[in-house]
Amino acid sequence: MNMIEGCPGSRMLNFKDKDQKSDDGPEGKIESRLRQWPIQMHLISPVAPYFKGADVLLTADCVAYALGDFHRDYLDGKSMAVACPKLDVNQEIYLQKIKAWFDDARINSLTVLIMQVPCCSGLLNLVKQAAQEASRKVPIKYVVAGVQGDILEEGWVTD
């Protein structure tokens, strides 16, 4: 790979070995686990029925493309929203919506899925800030995905 120049989130990478057929396991159509619309953070209402008491997944834009089993392993059973902490504008509203998830929708849990690139950590920081400002506490899990679809880190947000 080339030396890092400029923003790691924009660094060009070429996964040549992915041209070879990988071992995907049994063939077959994978059913979508998406159970709502809209999903973009600017468009969702945090108190929509599918968020009330739900397990929620907040994922950065790029994650679903990196993780081959996104629907099965992460989205299954959850309501979701998607955002880009680097490129989305007016993110102040995101803070209010996440707080509304905690306090008004009274969600059961929140899983935050981000990429390994540094710009993505902004999404997790936003969630942490919302959690501190919210009056209701909720378990928050974070998962950091590598650009090649591996899971680099996962853990729980603590006070």
Place this chain on the structure above:
Amino acid sequence: METYLNTGIKQIIDQFPEVGGILDAHGIGCAPCSVGTCLLKDIIEIHHLGEDEEKVIMAKIAAVLFPDKPIQVPAMKRKISTEPEKISYSPAIKKLMDEHVLIKRYLNLIPAILKNLDIESKEGRQLILDGVDFIRSYADKYHHAKEEDILFKYFDADHGIIKAMLEEHKQARNHVKAVLDALEHRDLDTIARRLTAYRDLLSAHIRKEDEILYPWMDKNLSIKQVGELFSRFHEADREIGYSPEKYQALVERFEEKLNPKEV
């Protein structure tokens, strides 16, 4: 071998003491456990050992159980990965572990409480009564109730480790009852013996939960279940009718008065 895999570990160690030594050498403390109902086949997964170490341990145990013939031990089917890794606890489990901290602080006070205890004096008897109040209201009603009435219900009640923990809760309650009976009869020896036994039992019990049970449970809980547990724990705390801060203050008062050395 299949029969032994489905036998309680205490029964195996009673029959083959060398097995206890093998487990101990790999950091698995089944030999001193007072209950020992965990099945041999579950020991490895509960203690989250890697597959290589599992093969080594099981080969050694098989050699003890069948000294005259080589036995092929089947690989244990695991529901979850048990490779040693950094443990990160879910907020629900962490809450229970944080409650252990205060309980351990009280347990650490017991030798100092017993030293020069005068049960003929009102002050001496109150020291014991306050301790029993802490044990029954905080350690038992506030903490153990969350385990028994909520957490353990998410797992198979017949699992050896769940049965072992419930049995130890029962033994702990018996010790406390015996302390109160002894206090009524001004029996200092029994108070000292039972309170010390309670301390030893709970110390080992908490260590097992923190190092073995809780990590294993956490790995087996879905995010949905973690959310439910977290919510139900907080609801249970709200419904209990008293503030746990009272018991924090009690332990601090004891510590200030008795100044025990950390054991």
